[in-house]
Amino acid sequence: MKGIVLDDAALLMTRSDNVATTLEDLDAGQTVEYEGDTITLTEAVSFGHKFALADIPEDETIRKYGEVIGQASQDIATGEWVHTHNCESRRGRGDLEGQNDD
Template sequence: MPRAIVLDPGDTVATLIDPARTGEAATLAGARSGTVTLSADVPFGHKIALADIPAGADILKYGQVIGRATAAIPAGAHVHVHNVEALRARGDVSGRAA
């Protein structure tokens, strides 16, 4: 069974430390226990959503904000550049506070 690490109890994502395929249940370790069923193939080292994340919500890892969801992300989905954007050093978005 693929394993996924949660770094802080408040995190909304887990990091896979094994590759995982659609339909597999990833075993959570670290700050959370239990399993999350994947809705996509996700490579080693990539992140999955621990619960449904609404569009526009902060993404939390290390107990800190690492970005914002650009689309609704269902539990078990791959969380990456296709559905999360950085908030810092975004000179392309004028006038937006960090």
């Protein structure tokens, strides 16, 4: 499997990503070790969904697969579920092409 598996619970595709993808349904309060830190999930995160590996300020880019996949539409705390309620997709958005791609 490509990427780095975190505690058999989540997959980090590249070290430049600021989110990890769950490999199973994870419960609120569950912990995942990442680079010597313990991340506590603030809410349940379903299989295949993402959670923040660090605080992500509003308007910050969201990286997965080593690429920008979205932009935080509000502040996102470490361990918080990252989805359409707090992340605006940038994939396939020709109107945003070249903007904020860090």
